[in-house]
Amino acid sequence: MTTQKFKIGDKAAVLDDSFSGVVKSCSNGKVTLETSEGFLLQFDASELIKINNDNDLGSLFKGKSLGAVLREKEEPKKRSFTREKKSRKDDITLEIDLHIEKLVKKKGGMSNYEILTLQSETARRQLDFAIANRIPKVVFIHGVGEGVLKAELEFLFGRYDNIIVSEADYQKYGLGALQVYIKQNPKR
Structure with a gap:
């Protein structure tokens, strides 16, 4: 996945979380977001995606079903190596x-x-x-x-x-x- 260039004032959403904010600064691949509650949070640029407005997150997943998107985000299940113990x-x-x-x-x-x-x-x-x-x-x-x-x-x-x-x-x-x-x- 290629990282996007962010500019101050861009709106961005966190990929693996449920909040978004406005870009306040960006340098060396790090982006600082200000949330709607006024918190400043820093992320790697690869963890964020640009959005046009607050309701436009759906356009990010065009052509994919909700199940496919959720499977992409799901962590792989760890294999169990426990065996039934027999004498x-x-x-x-x-x-x-x-x-x-x-x-x-x-x-x-x-x-x-x-x-x-x-x-x-x-x-x-x-x-x-x-x-x-x-x-x-x-x-x-x-x-x-x-x-x-x-x-x-x-x-x-x-x-x-x-x-x-x-x-x-x-x-x-x-x-x-x-x-x-x-x-x-x-x-x-």
């Missing part, structure tokens, strides 16, 4: 792979009963650990087979009151996993 534990999912190859180095010599017992004991210990440490979600990967381990896990989970058991995410785990949500009691 880090809400994002934690404990994954337990119960495939026998993941539990022991060598499965040679173990009977099916010993393998199933080790897998179910591991599941019980890990579930107790998750409950004690207030971990809200545990996924037990049992694999796809004859369904013996899955049935054993469902029987084990049936003994707990504070859990909800469902099939785990199919896209991530396929058919071979159960997901356990642990209902948390508030700490007392």
Whole structure:
């Protein structure tokens, strides 16, 4: 925006305020206005606009709607960077792979009963650990087979009151996993 040249006696209005006055002096880009109440106020020339008479402010905004003029004068809204605070534990999912190859180095010599017992004991210990440490979600990967381990896990989970058991995410785990949500009691 170019600054206008003001002369003593010109009428001027303040752009960002609701008053006007008569120019009493101007030098070095500073303009002194005398308001109708007799106050002398100094402004930068860029803060003022010449007017022809007291009722001619409307001509300044020809071709613009009132909304457009108000939007020009509005300060931009500051962005809010506050986020909803979530507990880090809400994002934690404990994954337990119960495939026998993941539990022991060598499965040679173990009977099916010993393998199933080790897998179910591991599941019980890990579930107790998750409950004690207030971990809200545990996924037990049992694999796809004859369904013996899955049935054993469902029987084990049936003994707990504070859990909800469902099939785990199919896209991530396929058919071979159960997901356990642990209902948390508030700490007392």
